[in-house]
Amino acid sequence: MANETTISITVNGRERSSEVEPRMLLVHWLREGLGLTGTHIGCDTTSCGACTVLLDGTPVKSCTMFAVQADGRALTTVEGLQQNGKLHAIQEGFKEEHGLQCGFCTPGMMLLGAALLEDNPNPSEKDVRWAISGNLCRCTGYQNIVKAVQYAGQKIESERSGAQA
Known part of the structure; x- marks a missing residue:
């Protein structure tokens, strides 16, 4: 064209x-x-x-x-998000905390969570809910998405602490 x-x-x-x-x-x-x-x-x-x-x-x-x-x-x-065959912490969080049901919203939610964790590796429930407030999920009620992001934040902090030891 x-x-x-x-x-x-x-x-x-x-x-x-x-x-x-x-x-x-x-x-x-x-x-x-x-x-x-x-x-x-x-x-x-x-x-x-x-x-x-x-x-x-x-x-x-x-x-x-x-x-x-x-x-x-x-x-x-x-x-x-996955690097060198290893899941990103946010992907692990969604898996471990059952942060998805149908999965349609999951890619967007994961990217929002990953962006939040870059700025705030230890977000409160309120922080996570604010970060994902522009995206809709019709299945989960959001609670497990919040838990998934917080899980990922804890994992990232744990890995950073282990690397510094």
């Missing part, structure tokens, strides 16, 4: 370049262009948060952001 723009985005630590239409949404580029289907499409209006990704470490809802707006930046999807 004549109207395409070249973008280059570091996705989960890997440089990715593509020709995209300027109006292509980031969520569609991730899912259709890169095959990263962990980022879900729920509402297309930023209401549910199923499309949450981290852009330069900050949670954004990719269903109302154009792919060209992420050009030159670093993006993390749920697929990028």
